Amino acid sequence: MVKHETYVKTNLKTLEKPCGQCRKSTIAKKSCLKCGRIICDNCAKFNMEDRYCPACFEKIKTLYKLV
Numbered sequence: 001m002v003k004h005e006t007y008v009k010t011n012l013k014t015l016e017k018p019c020g021q022c023r024k025s026t027i028a029k030k031s032c033l034k035c036g037r038i039i040c041d042n043c044a045k046f047n048m049e050d051r052y053c054p055a056c057f058e059k060i061k062t063l064y065k066l067v
Contacts, residue, residue: 015027015028015029016028017038018038019038019039019040019043020032020037020038020039020043020053021039021040021043021053021054022040022042022043024040024042026038026039026040026041030044030051031051032044032051032052032053032056033050033051033052033056034052034053034056034059034060035053035055035056037053039051039052039053045057047060
C-alpha cells in the first residue's frame with residue numbers, strides 16, 4: 001500500500017507546475033488556450049468554456065471591440 005501512495009504523490013508532483021502569473025503551484029493541464037502558459041484558476045480569465053491568461057484575454061477583448 002505504501003508503494004502505491006508514493007507512486008501517486010510522485011506523479012502529482014510531476015504534473016504540478018508554477019502559474020505563469022502568480023507562480024502558485026497548479027496542475028499543468030490548466031493552460032491558456034492562445035499562448036499555452038500555465039495559469040491557475042485565480043489568475044485565469046474565462047470566455048465561455050475557454051481559458052486565457054490575462055494578457056491574451058485583453059488582446060482578444062480588444063480585437064472583438066474592433067470588429
